[in-house]
Each structure stands twice: as structure tokens, then as C-alpha cells.
Amino acid sequence: MRRIPAELVLAFFLPAALPVAFPAYAASCAWSAKMEEDEGGSVMMASVCGGPQGDAHLMLGKPVLSYDPGAAGGRLEPGVSADFTFKGGGKSLTKKLELEAMYNYFTTELSGPADPLLALLRGKGEVMVSADKYGVASFPLKGSGAAIGKVLAECGKGSGGEAD
Numbered sequence: 110m111r112r113i114p115a116e117l118v119l120a121f122f123l124p125a126a127l128p129v130a131f132p133a134y135a136a137s138c139a140w141s142a143k144m145e146e147d148e149g150g151s152v153m154m155a156s157v158c159g160g161p162q163g164d165a166h167l168m169l170g171k172p173v174l175s176y177d178p179g180a181a182g183g184r185l186e187p188g189v190s191a192d193f194t195f196k197g198g199g200k201s202l203t204k205k206l207e208l209e210a211m212y213n214y215f216t217t218e219l220s221g222p223a224d225p226l227l228a229l230l231r232g233k234g235e236v237m238v239s240a241d242k243y244g245v246a247s248f249p250l251k252g253s254g255a256a257i258g259k260v261l262a263e264c265g266k267g268s269g270g271e272a273d
Contacts, residue, residue, distance in 0.1 A: 155256035198232035
């Protein structure tokens with residue numbers, strides 16, 4: 110499989126908030142957590158770069174994983190879905206992601222703080238994300254546990270953390 114620049118967004122959205130712009134790419138590929146401006150206002154977001162054009166983000170609220178396959182995704186049609194495999198730390202899991210047509214990236218809801226994918230993302234080394242049609246992208250996991258933990262702790266403080 111070929112490696113492509115990609116964007117991985119792991120988000121805990123505030124109700125009715127969707128990310129429309131991503132923060133500038135960090136010079137370091139280590140995870141960090143800080144307040145970012147989003148369509149719905151300020152949100153706590155953990156982020157990491159995944160290559161020259163890739164980012165991963167974690168925000169407060171409803172647990173959603175979003176993945177932008179970058180140039181390999183092209184212009185996708187509404188209703189598209191694909192099985193994406195996440196590999197890291199000797200573990201592998203596959204999730205069906207649905208296209209969020211307005212933003213041209215794939216999303217899936219997570220079960221919450223104990224979701225197996227969150228556990229994989231809090232591991233060590235790197236995570237590889239792949240789908241037959243969209244190639245492979247990798248994201249380092251250095252610092253992910255602390256960054257995700259900070260966001261989850263902040264999530265429990267706000268009213269958006271329990272929203273459906």
C-alpha cells in the first residue's frame with residue numbers, strides 16, 4: 110500500500126459543533142492538548158501531526174472519530190462509506206466510517222472513554238490507518254495518552270460531555 114498525507118481527526122464534539130478549520134500544523138509530531146477555536150466556540154482539543162499534511166484532533170463532547178484521507182480521497186459522493194483498519198501496539202481493529210459530505214471526511218461515533226479505538230490511540234509507537242481505496246497513513250502516538258487524558262478530564266467538567 111502507498112503512504113499518503115492524510116488527516117485524522119478524533120473528536121469529542123460539543124453539541125451541534127463540527128470542525129470547519131483545523132489548527133496550523135505543528136512542527137513537532139508529539140501529541141498536545143489545548144483550547145482551540147471551533148465553529149461552536151472554544152473547545153479542548155488534543156492534536157498530533159501525521160506527516161506533512163496530516164493532523165489528529167480530540168475535542169470535547171459527543172465522541173466522534175473523523176478521518177480525512179487527504180488527496181487519496183478526492184471529491185467523494187454523499188453516502189460513501191468504507192472499512193478503515195487501525196493498527197498500533199500489536200493491536201488491530203476495523204471500523205466502518207461514513208462520509209461527512211459537507212467536510213469531505215469520514216466519521217464514526219465512539220462508545221465513549223473506554224472505546225477500544227481510544228485505547229489503541231493512547232498506546233505507544235504509531236498508529237497506521239488504512240483502507241483499500243484510500244492508502245495508508247501513520248500517526249505517532251508519543252504523548253497521546255496524556256493529551257487524550259487531559260481532554261477526557263476536561264470533558265467531564267462541562268455540560269457538553271453528557272450530551273447526546
